[in-house]
Amino acid sequence: MVLNSEQSSADSGSDSESGSGVTVERIETFTVALPTLRDFGVAGGGVTVKGRPAVRVLVKVTASDGSTGWGEATPIPSWTYETTESIVSTLSHYLAPAATGLPLWDLDGLVRVCDRTIRRGWSTGMPLARAALDVAWHDALARSRGVGLGELWGRRRHDTVDLCWIATGSDPAALADSVAEGQAHGYRHFKIKTGLTPGEPESREAARVAAVREAAPEARLVVDANQAGTQDSALRLARLLGPLDIAALEQPLPANDIEGLRRLRDLSPVPIAVDESLRHPTDLATFVRRSAIGIAVAKVQRCAGLTLALRQCQLAEDCGVALMGSGLTESDIGLAASLHLFAAYDLVAPADLNGRQFLTSPYATGPTIRVRGGTAEVPTGPGLGIGVDEGTVRELAC
Template identity: 80%
Template sequence: MVLNPEADTRPATATTVERIEVFTVALPTLREFTVAGGGVTTRGRPAIRVLVKVSASDGSTGWGEATPIPSWTYETTESIVSTLTHYLAPAATGLPLWDLDGLVRACDRAIRRGWSTGMPLARAALDVAWHDALARSRGVSLGELWGRRRHESVELCWIVTGVDADAVADSLAEGRAAGYRHFKVKAGLEPGRGVGADVARVAAVRAAAPDATLIVDANQAGTQESALCLAQRLAPLDVAALEQPLPANDIDGLRRLRDLSPVPIAVDESLRHPTDLASFVRLGAIGIAVAKVQRCAGLTLALRQCQLAEDCGIALMGSGLTESDIGLAASLHLFAAHDLIAPADLNGRQFLSSLYATGPGIRVRQGVAEVPTGPGLGIGVDEGIVRELAC
């Protein structure tokens, strides 16, 4: 074999990430939304989201999103912005765009883990934007980038809001009118009234929607005694899962509850890193794992966690964090790559408007979301509108 001595045999220069920008935007809210920890959205007050734009040396760009909800987890708008601006962006700038594992390692060095992943929401915004840019640079969707898309659509559930009977009935009717067939009911909204108020709300939904899949989500609001009582009273209502009824770090309590509960127990807030799931599996403390992009610090670690769950025979449900269409698209790609046992809780469109989303966008019809097929996330982002909304 004779080589051309004049040929340039050096490897082509890898595409690198040249710039990472952070925007704090205020989006219009459509409805009130409250979880056990407090308010998520308030009618008349904008919903704050932190967006990240990644720009690479080949001209490709990508967008990601963080959802600061202090009633759900500890990251605030201020901490997400400062973490991205002063720690994660400097650590990641200059890395090869293809090196998703290198991004995880750089973030691990910049913000060290504690009990679990350090600043996962901030990291998720960067990781999703990175994925978007990488897939766009290759002209493929995220599913094609991963070589994994099992489903072309994802069925969604409607969040039943309100605490009194009239508000619950109105929310349920609105969801059914929009074509939704399955529902999630939040528990722990009235701690002074015990589990009776929660059971009454679920019973009202079951009576109005006898064929629906029902999920009840306590968002860590219970004790071992109250959670078991709630599970026992929910059993006759054919509830598919009781989600995160105990504090995230109460692994032993969740293990005992899983053994005693007549309703399947799903774990959400406890699973911030794949090693968290590994601990639950070793201790026999989990039967259903909730997949969530932001909680897992982005798509790279979320994919690892979902694969670990499948390999260990753990069922998967899907959930979001009231994201705009950027986060919605990322979650749809993740969930389409796996098999979920229940409709996914991706409720952003129920509570806010994504003013910057462009292009064909994401179609949700009769409570079913089509997985985007275009390059990257498969949606467009109008940067001009992002800059107008920036605050």
């Protein structure tokens, strides 16, 4: 499916109406099917199935000076409520018409237009759809100025980002094999998902984690429950994980259980990281006020794009909250955006950017992202710093 919008925003109030400055002229949406390499699941269900194409929504922004940019949305109903259909509909019928005609430089204006067009519920409305547009906008703006995202922001602390390998498997033997596969690819650090089997005793969950620790005794190891626990079960699991030198237990409770996460942070022998709860910078502010957070997980799509993700990361740093980095099994466009974000801050654990482990990006052309020995090099070219073959994107469109 390929959709586009060239309708000018009636309420943008932008300088483009006077003819000054570079404006956004066209926003196109492509639904593409990407080849998958391995099975992958989270507590809510499957993310990828080997041999079954993984659907991603790509967005192309074209500015009046000819600059273009690309963004990506990753529909994973097992992780959040946005589907392929809702992302495409939101972009093509709501966000694209509202944003077309805005000045390319006005990233804050894009956020405000999106806020007006799709109102908030519990938190940011349609963040994955918004993230694809925001990242494409950043890419086009930086390319228009001939600089990379770090130069655009005036902020880049690191040239590389350490990544973790997702240890998959339902039993200790399969997990050990998965760790060995990751090590063969040069990865030194690992992440394991829990809550994959409803009702599984915490002792069995801990045994799976112990198998990963045994196979990788020197690794930084993160355990991610993806909201699968209750206050009691999460505390039992945390206590069982205590002797295993875990860097963090990530999102063990439902996103809106702020008091439960505060209590767990106080009682847990392992650090608690918060991910799905932090859709907007104001969510982080609430956690900080309630002393309910020690580690915040940065994630571009969850935060509706780079503009709000940068705000949230800066707020975390200013408040003394540690940062971890994660993604949504994106292809290379999303991977590049996340690498730029994480290179701008200091992370306390290797980033979970696992797209390369589970799918391929046939559209990626030179320059491409280099991942060596479990470490990704942050792209250095203009914009996102990667090439996108639009012909291949159109061939993949479904």
